Amino acid sequence: MVVIRLSRGGSKARPFYNIVVADKRVRRDGRFIERIGYYNPNARGSEQGLRLAHDRLSYWQSVGAQASDTVQRLAKQAAAEQAQTAVAAAA
Numbered sequence: 001m002v003v004i005r006l007s008r009g010g011s012k013a014r015p016f017y018n019i020v021v022a023d024k025r026v027r028r029d030g031r032f033i034e035r036i037g038y039y040n041p042n043a044r045g046s047e048q049g050l051r052l053a054h055d056r057l058s059y060w061q062s063v064g065a066q067a068s069d070t071v072q073r074l075a076k077q078a079a080a081e082q083a084q085t086a087v088a089a090a091a
Contacts, residue, residue, distance in 0.1 A: 004060055004067040016040050021060050039074055052078045
């Protein structure tokens with residue numbers, strides 16, 4: 001089965017996560033099929049803390065990939081931020 005999950009990177013006490021599409025049998029930080037975004041929980045100031053390719057996420061889900069709970073939460077958060085930015089740009 002194909003899953004969409006977080007893969008941890010960064011150094012000790014400074015995590016950085018890639019949002020990847022991978023085979024369920026492969027270890028967390030191992031081989032992956034495609035990287036569709038990233039999440040930086042330590043983003044400061046003008047740094048972008050979350051980037052997600054929504055078109056690739058919807059494609060993988062349409063072919064049967066299951067997203068983890070955390071990735072689903074981050075996708076909702078990214079969609080809300082994108083909508084808020086669009087409203088601010090229109091005003």
